[in-house]
Amino acid sequence: MVKYLLQILAAALVLVMLFSCEDEGYLTSTDAQLKFSADTVTFDTIFTSIGSTTRRFTVSNPYNEDVLISRIRLAGGDASSFRLNINGFESSELYEITLPAKDSIYIFVEVTIDPTGQNLPMVVQDSIEFTTNTNFQSIMLEAYGQDFKLIKSERIKTTTWTAEKPYLVYDYAYVDSLATLTIEPGTKIYFHKGAGMYVRGNVVAEGTFESPIIFRADRLEASYENIPDQWNGIVLYSGSHDNVFNFTTIKNANIGLQVGTIENEGYASVTLTNSKIENMAYAGVFALKSKIYAYNALISNCGFYAAALLVGGEYEFYHSTIANYWGNYGQAVRTTPSLVVSNVLVVENSNGEQVSYNGDLTKATFGNSIIYGNIGNELELGNNEENTFNYLFDHCIIQAPDTLNTSNTNHFINAMIGMEFDPRFVDPYDDYNFELDTLSAAKDVGTKKYSERFPVDLLNRSRTGEDGPDLGAYERIEK
Numbered sequence: 001m002v003k004y005l006l007q008i009l010a011a012a013l014v015l016v017m018l019f020s021c022e023d024e025g026y027l028t029s030t031d032a033q034l035k036f037s038a039d040t041v042t043f044d045t046i047f048t049s050i051g052s053t054t055r056r057f058t059v060s061n062p063y064n065e066d067v068l069i070s071r072i073r074l075a076g077g078d079a080s081s082f083r084l085n086i087n088g089f090e091s092s093e094l095y096e097i098t099l100p101a102k103d104s105i106y107i108f109v110e111v112t113i114d115p116t117g118q119n120l121p122m123v124v125q126d127s128i129e130f131t132t133n134t135n136f137q138s139i140m141l142e143a144y145g146q147d148f149k150l151i152k153s154e155r156i157k158t159t160t161w162t163a164e165k166p167y168l169v170y171d172y173a174y175v176d177s178l179a180t181l182t183i184e185p186g187t188k189i190y191f192h193k194g195a196g197m198y199v200r201g202n203v204v205a206e207g208t209f210e211s212p213i214i215f216r217a218d219r220l221e222a223s224y225e226n227i228p229d230q231w232n233g234i235v236l237y238s239g240s241h242d243n244v245f246n247f248t249t250i251k252n253a254n255i256g257l258q259v260g261t262i263e264n265e266g267y268a269s270v271t272l273t274n275s276k277i278e279n280m281a282y283a284g285v286f287a288l289k290s291k292i293y294a295y296n297a298l299i300s301n302c303g304f305y306a307a308a309l310l311v312g313g314e315y316e317f318y319h320s321t322i323a324n325y326w327g328n329y330g331q332a333v334r335t336t337p338s339l340v341v342s343n344v345l346v347v348e349n350s351n352g353e354q355v356s357y358n359g360d361l362t363k364a365t366f367g368n369s370i371i372y373g374n375i376g377n378e379l380e381l382g383n384n385e386e387n388t389f390n391y392l393f394d395h396c397i398i399q400a401p402d403t404l405n406t407s408n409t410n411h412f413i414n415a416m417i418g419m420e421f422d423p424r425f426v427d428p429y430d431d432y433n434f435e436l437d438t439l440s441a442a443k444d445v446g447t448k449k450y451s452e453r454f455p456v457d458l459l460n461r462s463r464t465g466e467d468g469p470d471l472g473a474y475e476r477i478e479k
Contacts, residue, residue, distance in 0.1 A: 026098075027065040030133050034067070034099075035060040041109050043143035045220045047168055047190070048115040052143065053221055059130070060104035069097040069132050072107075076126040082141050083110045084128065113145035148190070156181055158201075163187045163211065168218055169231075175199040177239075185247070186211035190218040196232030196253075199240050207247030209274070209460045215250040226432065228303065229254050229281035238264035238290070248275045256280045256302075260290030260313070262345070262357055267313065272297050274458055278432060288345070289313050289359040294320055296458045298434055298473045301326050306338040306373075310345045312359030312387060317366045318450050319457065321472040324373035325428040338373045338399070342382030343389050360388035367392075368446035370423050370472040372399040379404070395447045397421045397471055416441065423472065435459075435474040442471035 037058040046052045061067045074080050074092040085108040086094050099105060113124050123144055130137045152170040158179045161167055163186035170192045175181045179201035183189070185208045189197075197203075197215075207213035217230030224230065233253035236243055238261045250256045256277040260268040269291040276298045277284040284299040285292070289311040295318040299306045306324045309315050324338040343361040346354055371378050371393075378399035383389040394413040398404070406412035424437035436442055444467045451469035456462055461477055463469040470476050 025065055026068045027063050028133060030135055032063065032067060032133050032135055034069070034130055034132060034137055035062050036137075036139055038139070040140040040142065043111055044222060045144045045146050046111070046113065047166075047218060048113045048145050048147050050112070050168070050218070052111045053219065054108050054110050056106050056108045057139065058104045058106055059099065061099040061101060064101050066101055067099045067132060069099055069130060071095050071129070071131045072097060073129045073131075074126060075129055075138075080126045081111050081113055081124045081143070082126050083112075084108070109141060111141070111143045113143060115147055116145075156201075160184060161187050161189070166190055168192065169195045169197065171195055173197045175201045175203060177201055180204060182206075183213055185213065188214045188216075190216060190220075191231035191253070192218050193230060194232060197234045198237070199235065199243065200237045202240055202243045203234075203236075204242075204244045205246065205248050206244060207274075209247060211247075213245075213248045215248065215253075217252045224252075226252065226279050228252055228279045233258060233280070235261070236268040236270060236290075237261050238266045238268050238288070240268045243268070243270040245270065245275050246273045250275070250277045252279050254281045255286045256284045256299075258286045258288075259292055260288035260311075262288050262311065267291060276300075276458075278302075283308050285309075287313060287315065288357075292316070294318070295454045296320070296456075296473050298323075298458060300324065300428070300434060301432065303334060304336045305340055308340045308342075309361075309364060310340065310342050310382075311357045312343045312361040314363045315341075315365070316363065317369055319446075319454050319463075319469070319471075319473055320366070320369045321434050321474070322369065322371045322378075323423075323425065323428060323434055324375075324378065327374065327429070334375060337375070337380045338378035339371045340380045340382065341391055342380070343387040344382055344384040356384075358384055358387050361390055362388055364391035365394065366396050367394045368396070368450040368469060368471050369393075370397045370442055372397060372423055372425075375399075377401055395445065395450075395471065397423055397442055414445075414447075416445070434472070436470060436472065436476040438476065438478065440470070440476060443476050444468040444470060446471050 041055050072094045087105040126141045128139045148166045148168045151173045155174045160182040162184045166188040168190045177200040181203045183205040205213045230252045233255040235258045267290040272294040274296045278300045280302040283305040284302045285307040287309045291314045293316050297320040300323045306322045326334045341364045345357045393415050397416045406415045421441040423442040424440040426433040426435045446469035451463040457475040458473040461475045463475050
């Protein structure tokens with residue numbers, strides 16, 4: 001009797017389970033199709049061995065009934081370069097996922113590519129498979145990887161970096177005293193978050209127009225293309241001389257190029273030519289009691305200063321564009337000028353006391369250049385009235401109030417100030433294009449004494465074929 005009673009109870013339990021499943025109300029049609037927000041998940045070029053950013057997509061149920069997804073599976077399984085997080089579960093395979101009517105779930109994807117020793121970008125592919133009511137669907141995954149040379153917390157002796165593979169700097173690359181780091185044309189140097197290059201010896205980065213040298217962050221996704229503060233920047237310590245940056249691009253750091261350090265004796269020196277320094281959280285060029293010789297330089301879009309030349313020094317900028325249109329990165333409003341030239345720096349020490357550093361400004365010459373931006377005053381001159389303060393703006397457009405006294409020809413020669421002298425850059429906000437529009441006030445108004453010394457512009461175009469050279473780093477060539 002007990003035996004039969006147990007059989008009856010077992011049968012009743014099966015019936016309850018069957019009816020429970022029916023009560024779930026899952027859509028049973030074999031034609032049921034899930035909807036995806038993307039049919040392919042693509043990762044831009046990433047570095048081998050270094051994890052990617054996270055991509056995500058949604059899986060949606062378009063029906064009025066719940067759908068039971070029998071299985072979501074990474075086709076490559078645990079051996080895949082890709083990793084999944086399926087609605088909060090980290091797994092390469094998950095079963096029996098209920099997707100309520102008219103609802104959706106997120107799937108997050110990451111990828112790490114193993115080194116292959118190849119120099120060229122490689123493609124890694126996989127897919128995510130979905131099985132619903134015996135119906136099969138899939139999403140493609142693809143990532144482009146690049147092998148690299150890792151520099152991690154490294155003290156660098158005299159050596160040469162080549163364009164064979166990109167360099168990835170973790171923590172720091174420290175160029176030792178008396179050492180020279182030579183960087184060949186076409187070399188790309190990427191910096192991880194918080195990393196920087198610190199130079200007590202010197203750097204000779206000689207790019208060419210066809211093969212420039214790039215210093216930038218290691219996030220290569222399109223969404224990070226123009227985001228500042230992704231790495232620390234390059235610091236040339238006082239005592240570091242004969243540095244060269246020619247046909248280089250430095251972008252997306254905190255301070256792009258710091259020339260000189262206040263705590264060290266002496267000064268730093270650098271030649272900065274045919275180069276772009278752009279999108280810095282604090283400053284593009286930050287110089288302390290040092291020497292800079294620059295031409296065809298574009299320094300743009302920084303959170304505080306495009307260029308700050310402090311505690312004196314010697315500075316020459318010819319056919320350069322110093323322009324600050326900061327404002328696309330958040331709510332912070334810039335109130336500091338594009339260019340500061342000063343023989344003094346006042347800082348607060350750890351005790352809250354004001355400390356003043358002073359030095360002679362023996363030369364600060366700006367010839368055939370543009371100092372402009374999106375606030376009313378883009379020039380600040382700081383003179384402590386005790387140290388030498390020699391500066392000259394010769395044939396320059398300057399965004400400054402009409403109250404700026406330009407009558408002293410020791411300091412201003414043909415300085416163009418006022419709304420009528422708008423340089424009219426092509427697109428300084430979105431495309432970061434600081435070439436001149438056809439209606440630019442900077443056209444043909446420069447002096448030939450500088451264009452004869454620097455006869456081609458940042459884009460290798462001649463400055464000598466018109467009535468006069470244009471101001472700034474770019475020559476406008478009318479078609």
